[in-house]
Amino acid sequence: MCGTMARIHVSVNATVYNERASIERLLDSLAGQTRRPDEVILCDGGI
Numbered sequence: 058m059c060g061t062m063a064r065i066h067v068s069v070n071a072t073v074y075n076e077r078a079s080i081e082r083l084l085d086s087l088a089g090q091t092r093r094p095d096e097v098i099l100c101d102g103g104i
Contacts, residue, residue, distance in 0.1 A: 069094040074102035 069087060073080060080099075087094060 067094045072102040
């Protein structure tokens with residue numbers, strides 16, 4: 058990569074459990090970041 062910087066891949070991983078009331082706030086916050094993540098992975102922490 059002559060003269061250019063490689064773009065860093067950003068992932069956000071979150072384990073959630075009973076977060077129905079706050080998950081939208083999390084996603085809105087991520088969308089509002091200066092550098093948005095390339096991917097968001099949500100794992101259900103329930104049994």
